[in-house]
Amino acid sequence: MRVGYSYLQRQFAQPDEILEQIRALVTTGQYTLGPAVEQFEQAFASFLGVRHAIGVANGTDALMLSLKALGIGQGDEVITAASTFVATVGAIQAAGARPVLVDVTPYFTLDPARIERAITPRTKAILPVHLTGDVADMEAIRELASCRGLAVVEDACQAIGATYHGQPAGGMGACGAFSLHPLKNLNVWGDGGVIVTNDAALNERLRLLRNHGLQGRNEIALLGYNSRLDTLQAIVGNWLMTHLPDINQRRIDNAAAYDVAFGAMAGDLALPPRRPGIRRVFHLYQVYARDRDALFEYLLAQGIEAKIHYPIPLPLQRGLAHLGYKRGDFPEAERQSTSLITVPVDQHLTSEERAYVVEMIRTFYGNR
Ligand SMILES: Cc1ncc(COP(=O)(O)O)c(C=O)c1O
Structure with missing residues (x-):
């Protein structure tokens, strides 16, 4: 798939x-x-x-x-x-x-x-x-x-x-x-x-x-x-x-299903904190992943177009060097750049595709 x-x-x-x-x-x-x-x-x-x-x-x-x-x-x-x-x-x-x-x-x-x-x-x-x-x-x-x-x-x-x-x-x-x-x-x-x-x-x-x-x-x-x-x-x-409410709801539903599946994989994956009182519309679905880079390569090889947002922390980008920041200035942003993975969550993702993403992630960690 x-x-x-x-x-x-x-x-x-x-x-x-x-x-x-x-x-x-x-x-x-x-x-x-x-x-x-x-x-x-x-x-x-x-x-x-x-x-x-x-x-x-x-x-x-x-x-x-x-x-x-x-x-x-x-x-x-x-x-x-x-x-x-x-x-x-x-x-x-x-x-x-x-x-x-x-x-x-x-x-x-x-x-x-x-x-x-x-x-x-x-x-x-x-x-x-x-x-x-x-x-x-x-x-x-x-x-x-x-x-x-x-x-x-x-x-x-x-x-x-x-x-x-x-x-x-x-x-x-x-x-x-x-x-x-x-x-x-x-x-x-x-x-x-x-x-x-x-x-x-x-x-x-x-x-x-x-x-x-x-x-x-x-x-x-x-x-x-x-x-x-x-x-x-x-x-x-x-x-x-006219389609926006439905677009957002489908993303929210996909994310809720991922949350249940990934929430059960503690040790390998960690969900970002979900604070009460906030309606997230999941422009992106990101999760913290052990062995993130290897998981990323594995998913690509299985036909899942995962992404990394963002592999180079923004303050360390060459084009921002004039702002004078250095490694260690933003520990949380740096941690995220090495541990977050993004998986498709869009409104057109089918439940079969979503299940395949979950299954491939489970397989990846099961084989380690
Ligand atoms: C967080 C954030 N700020 C600003 C922008 C800029 O938007 P645009 O690409 O429409 O200029 C984007 C998107 O590209 C964004 O994701």
């Missing part, structure tokens, strides 16, 4: 409904912003239960523009997680600020207990990442931020639909950033991103920033960027919004 990582061909096996709407758009000639983007923004905001959603070009821009809208830039520092996709750190730098990394918890998110000592007089914001679709400890993070007068910007790129004691991931800070990249839970046919906020002034500023600062056709209110959500992608997004 082959268990692939990408499910995109399955997801878009019947694209006619979307193509029909794209065909209709092409005849209108309205290729930037317009009703499809507005409809998507409204659906997104109402799905999350937030006041405003602003469609932008991608998740990286969603983070960068959020920081810009908050007036964060040159000379400022932004605290974020040492284990994340590189875009989080890239967006902070693109805004002109200095990324300051803090180690993570065993459930992959910014560790609140380690934030305080990273705060300096230049710190302007804390940027928790809801990695894998789990949610950072927002109560502690928000409390700390409010005591120290810092903004909170959430990287919810992997966490659409996740909740923290009933509150939506992305909807608890000043701004929340989402990615619509093809391998995200809500995924379009290329790149796309969304910023959400409950603040009317930020909403206005973000709408200006994403579109050259243009107010109407002829007035420039501020110097901005070209970072509009593509109208074609908004059409795909509108179609997907």
Whole structure:
């Protein structure tokens, strides 16, 4: 059996409904912003239960523009997680600020207990990442931020639909950033991103920033960027919004089945802590594995496209050398890079495929 990582061909096996709407758009000639983007923004905001959603070009821009809208830039520092996709750190730098990394918890998110000592007089914001679709400890993070007068910007790129004691991931800070990249839970046919906020002034500023600062056709209110959500992608997004609850639920169900199977393999596998009150949407399913590298090779040889997120800890990457971190600075992120394995959990994974993944992992450890 082959268990692939990408499910995109399955997801878009019947694209006619979307193509029909794209065909209709092409005849209108309205290729930037317009009703499809507005409809998507409204659906997104109402799905999350937030006041405003602003469609932008991608998740990286969603983070960068959020920081810009908050007036964060040159000379400022932004605290974020040492284990994340590189875009989080890239967006902070693109805004002109200095990324300051803090180690993570065993459930992959910014560790609140380690934030305080990273705060300096230049710190302007804390940027928790809801990695894998789990949610950072927002109560502690928000409390700390409010005591120290810092903004909170959430990287919810992997966490659409996740909740923290009933509150939506992305909807608890000043701004929340989402990615619509093809391998995200809500995924379009290329790149796309969304910023959400409950603040009317930020909403206005973000709408200006994403579109050259243009107010109407002829007035420039501020110097901005070209970072509009593509109208074609908004059409795909509108179609997907109706499927999103089901997409997330299927991932949650797959993860629950894995949790039962893997939970019974203590000694070989260890589940990340599952905190109560959190709805994880499993953009990724990761588990701690003994002999991780050998297991990874074995699964690939059995036709299971497992992954490693991330084999090189981000602070030790060559491209981040200017930040001055060294081995030993982030013990938890380093431990995760040698012990976590990712297995397919997507909404199209069949129960036979899931059972095969479990069986092959059992076989691997049984043979050792
Ligand atoms: C945690 C995280 N932050 C930011 C991004 C950036 O999103 P995008 O690829 O849409 O720019 C991604 C995804 O790629 C991500 O996983």
